[in-house]
Amino acid sequence: MDTDADGATDGPFDDALTPAVRAVPDDGTVEGGVAGPGPGDVTELTGPRRTLDPGIQVVWVLKGVVPSLVLGGIVGVAFALLPVGSPGVGAAVALVAFVLSAVLSVLRYRSWAYEVREDSLYLERGVITHVRTVAPYVRIQHVDASRGPIERAFGLASTVVYTAGSRGADVSIPGLSPADAEDLQARLKRLAIAAEGEDAV
Amino acid sequence: MKLDPLSIPYRAGESVLRLAWLLVVLVVGSAFEGAAGPAFVVVGGFVVAAAYQVVYYQRFEYELTHDSLDIASGVVSRRNREIPVGRVQNVDVSRNVVQRLFGIAEIRLETAGGSSTEASLKCVSLAEARRLQEEIGRLTRGEQSADAPATDREREGLFAITPKELALLGVVGVDLRLLSLLTVVLTVLAPSLQERFADPLLGLVITAPLAAVAVVGLTASVSGALAVTNYYGFRLSRGADELHYERGLLQRFSGTIPMEKVQTLAVSENAIARRLGYASLAVETAGPAAGDAGQQSAIPLAERDRVVELARSVAAFDRLEFERPPGRARQRYAVRYGAVAALVVLGVFAADRATTLPFAWYAAAVLLPAAPVAAHLKWANLGYDVQPEYVVLREGFWTRTTTVVPYYRVQTVLDSRTVFQRRRDLATLVVDTAGTSGLTGGQPRALDIDAERAADLRRTVADRLxxxxxxxxxxxxxxxxRSIESAAPDAAA
Structure with a gap:
């Protein structure tokens, strides 16, 4: 579907490029490099195009329940006060909203993909609006692993990458297994250190 | 070092003024008889505040070392801070009327982190403020300090505002959108207003555009007055690797922006300025979002060619040659604006039927032929230019903003396609930087360009970074x- 899946070096300028990564010296600059391969080679930290854990669909579907009920409730009350129609419309609205959000959840899951490239993190997502983001490692300020209550109940976690850009925390990858999230966090941290940013702004 | 002793009465007076509302309550509630009561409160308040400020003054220490500014402050809870000089984005000095009378100044340091000003010294003597500004600038550049004092004499003047430009600034400052909106709304409302007040005087309302002009004239004089107070005596100069500006009639501002910290440049021209051939330039640095309006304004208003020339002396981009989005983007806008216009006409028509008041609903029909014109104008002002070191993005009819983004400053780059864009095979490229976008609003983007081209550009920008x-x-x-090699012979000798 996308010509971009085959890597970062297919641009028109690949000839003049050296990747902005260098080997991390094995001198303790990288502390706590958990779960990753041995230090020294960052190419081992990169990975192929990945999709999310299918369990995230259930989380998103459940997250749609409350807004659907609220919407249905508002419509129901409105119709109860009006002379026309019956409060039953509210239930119908809630049901339709829920089905819509469920469909969106599934489509959203299908649209999601991420790739840990040699010099940047690449993300693809969006149902109504397709968005493809490139976040270079030099620009990473810090990386969080976060787990909300519903995510925790389903054994999932997210990794959030912060840059100094005005979009701030826009780069977040949901629906990872906790081990994956931690591994991704560790990998991104090492890649960011290896990318040797000066000031990151 | 300590603050200037005169900051004690200044700060005390300020805190008393801040509590002025309390005084108003007291006077209105008339807890005391006559003027003696309020006067007593004012004097008492000032004494208490002054006592507090004396302690504050005694417990406030700062020191500029060779690589950081250390501040120890706080009366009850102490706070020690070390701000690495290399992280300072800009240093601003401001002096309002009272501060100028006292010969003192307030210094603010901005860093990229945090949501507000990192540190402010309130207040130090003017000479000390100048010294700190100079020193921090020098340390940021990595020079050894105090070899040559008064480097500000070496500054090369880049721009000084002329009275004509100051006057134009007021005219240009008017929001044209207001005019167009008022014209349409007043024309539509005219008959019903006439019906309401059967007064011959209100026949004047028929000449609604005239009323709109009056409103605009009023806002023009207000914005003119603001322009004069804010930008009186504006002067931009360039020292060793930094920009320095001064401005203001009553409250004087001066600041330095290290060239190293410049994120993006934005040339903006609203419809009036464009017609007159004028533009303004903003220099954006990373920092807390849009604190002081105009803080980043490098040139409030000057002839367009001159602005571009000055911008090029800050960032060496090539001559601008814009590529426009494909024609189907224009169709998209025509459809969108047409739909909005139809909805408005429908809405006014419904209001005319549903209420007893007559509306000139047919007047709103003017909007229908205006839609394609608006679409063309929006399209014609879009553009992008991909240069070897910079990507330049242009957008906006009412205020056209041309943003110059060095590849080196790119934070993230993305292309997005909404449902409607996908139908026409279009995409929007967003080039995000750490700039605050305080003046321009929104991120630099190339709106509605060909989807394939957008994906290409996304890779290009990322690769060039x-x-x-x-x-x-x-x-x-x-x-x-080189520095090791040049040091080696010295060591041998």
Whole structure:
């Protein structure tokens, strides 16, 4: 579907490029490099195009329940006060909203993909609006692993990458297994250190 | 070092003024008889505040070391801070009327982190403020300090505002959108207003555009007055690797922006300025979002060619040659605006039927032929220019903003396609930087360009960022080697 899946070096300028990564010296600059391969080679930290854990669909579907009920409730009350129609419309609205959000959840899951490239993190997502983001490692300020209550109940976690850009925390990858999230966090941290940013702004 | 002793009465007076509302309550509630009561409160308040400020003054220490500004402050809870000088984005000095009378100044330091000003010294003497500004600038550049004092004499003047430009600034400051909106709304409302007040005087309302002009004239004089107070005596100069500005009639501002910290440049021209051939330039640095309006304004208003020339002296971009989005983007806007216009006409028509008041609903029909014109104008002002070191993005009819983004400053780059864009095979490219976008609003983007081209550009921008990073790394390495080599003979001798 996308010509971009085959890597970062297919641009028109690949000839003049050296990747902005260098080997991390094995001198303790990288502390706590958990779960990753041995230090020294960052190419081992990169990975192929990945999709999310299918369990995230259930989380998103459940997250749609409350807004659907609220919407249905508002419509129901409105119709109860009006002379026309019956409060039953509210239930119908809630049901339709829920089905819509469920469909969106599934489509959203299908649209999601991420790739840990040699010099940047690449993300693809969006149902109504397709968005493809490139976040270079030099620009990473810090990386969080976060787990909300519903995510925790389903054994999932997210990794959030912060840059100094005005979009701030826009780069977040949901629906990872906790081990994956931690591994991704560790990998991104090492890649960011290896990318040797000066000031990151 | 300590603050200036005069900051004690200044700060005390300020805190008393801040509590002025309390005084108003007291006077209105008339807890005391006559003027003696309020006067007693004022004097008492000032004494208490002054006592507090004396302690504050005694417990406030700052020191500029060779690599950081250390501040120890706080009366009850103490706070020690070390701000690395290399992280300082800009240093601003401001002096309001009272501060000028006292000969003191307030200094603010901005860093990229945090949501507000990192540190402010309130207040130090003017000479000390100048010294700190100079010193921090010098330390940021990595020079050894105090070899040559008064480097500000070496500053090269870049721009000084003329009275004509100051006057134009007021005219240009008017929001044209207001005019167009008022014209349409007043024309539609005219008959019903006439019906309401059967007064011959209100026949004047028929000449609604005239009323709109009056409103605009009023806002023009207000914005003119603001322009004069804010930008009176505006002067931009360039020292060793930094920009320096001064401005203001009553409250004087001066600030330095290190060239190293410049993120993006934005040339903006609203419809009036464009017609007159004028433009303004903003220099954006990373920092807390849009604190002081105009803080980043490098040139409030000047002839367009001059602005572009000055911008090019800050960032060496090539002559601008814009590519426009494909024609189907224009169709998209025509459809969108047409739909909005139809909805408005429908809405006014419904209001005419549903209420007893007559509306000139047919007047709103003017909007229908206006839709394609608006679409063309929006399209014609879009553009992007991909240069070897910069990507330049242009957008906006009412205020056209041209943003110059160095690849080196790119934070993230993305392309997005909404449902409607996908139908026409269009996409929007967003190039995000750490700039605050305080003046321009929104991120630099190329709106509605061909989807394939957008994906291409996304890769290009990301690749060129990496290439630029590699180039700078090489440069630094060479410089290090050179400095070691040049140091070696000295050591041998």
């Amino acid at each position: 990496q290439a630029e990073l590699a180039r700078r790394r090489d440069e630094r390495r060479r410089e290090r080697i």
